Amino acid sequence: MLLAANSRGYHMELSDGSSGWVILVNDSQKPIEAFHFKGKCGNAGTATVHDALDSPYESISHRPTDEAMQESVILPGVRFFSDQNLSPQPSGCTWAGDIDGVIYADGSYEGNENVVHALQARRDGILSAARFWVEATEGEAAGKFTPAVLAGEAQRLSDEDRKKMSNPGCREQPITCAYWNGREQVDINMVGQMNADRQRGDTPYSHIAQFARKWREKAEADSALKALEISFPLPPELAPQVLPAPQLPN
Known part of the structure; x- marks a missing residue:
């Protein structure tokens, strides 16, 4: 079930404002299991996937800022640090990107089909x-x-x-x-x-x-x-x- 575009249940942040670690913030009332990020800055491009099924364990990710463990399923209200770090580019360009696909624990989803x-x-x-x-x-x-x-x-x-x-x-x-x-x-x-x-x-x-x-x-x-x-x-x-x-x- 695709959720309506105007009811997006998450947003993205960068840890340093315009660069740094890609953070997903779960604004919904439902756990998020998987997401995809894609970004571009000048000629540089990158993408990353997080998925709760990437490991048989429940805690699979270290928060890069302090090495604290993060749960693989992103609960409502949680700020989840991905493993993607957008470094400032020599060209001075600004990173443009977004989390363009999310799967919720109930099987609903948002983003690009x-x-x-x-x-x-x-x-x-x-x-x-x-x-x-x-x-x-x-x-x-x-x-x-x-x-x-x-x-x-x-x-x-x-x-x-x-x-x-x-x-x-x-x-x-x-x-x-x-x-x-x-x-x-x-x-x-x-x-x-x-x-x-x-x-x-x-x-x-x-x-x-x-x-x-x-x-x-x-x-x-x-x-x-x-x-x-x-x-x-x-x-x-x-x-x-x-x-x-x-x-x-x-």
């Missing part, structure tokens, strides 16, 4: 990748692959995700690009999780499986994702994307 469609496709990619990793680490697959093999497979998939994002490119196929960006978000975090466990000497196979399962459960339980699947379904070539299970090295 094409932007929201891409946000939803990215969330579908997150769910698809989380499901893949649960299948790769549980059931018949449990214990079949070492953490080192799984880390190598996760890195390979992450590299493939980025290739699919760049060919044919996000400008030409933004929905496809967003989907693979969502999958890459999970795959690269699986690499980090496995490598961190190995460096600590903490390599129980069940820990990796639990990480994937927690992520899948969080995405599958997300009401907004379910609601927007109807409004913004994936293109047929992406629904579903079934990947082969990890293979043991020769």
Whole structure:
């Protein structure tokens, strides 16, 4: 459900007035789960996405000004610092930009419908990748692959995700690009999780499986994702994307 333009439930601030950290302020009575920012200053351009599904955990972001943890879901009245910092440019230009798409926890949304469609496709990619990793680490697959093999497979998939994002490119196929960006978000975090466990000497196979399962459960339980699947379904070539299970090295 698209909210009326005159009832916009959020606004954007910059931490230093005309530059600095991009801040979303939730002026509505509903939690915000995801948003997209796009900005331009002369020849410089940038964009960022925040999504509560970017991690299996509830607190996923450090506020850059003081490193305090921020909840992944932006509650009413909260000022949320994104990870986007708009630095003053040598040309002296003024940054122009806005948060052009927002998804609320109840499945309503605001902003550019094409932007929201891409946000939803990215969330579908997150769910698809989380499901893949649960299948790769549980059931018949449990214990079949070492953490080192799984880390190598996760890195390979992450590299493939980025290739699919760049060919044919996000400008030409933004929905496809967003989907693979969502999958890459999970795959690269699986690499980090496995490598961190190995460096600590903490390599129980069940820990990796639990990480994937927690992520899948969080995405599958997300009401907004379910609601927007109807409004913004994936293109047929992406629904579903079934990947082969990890293979043991020769």
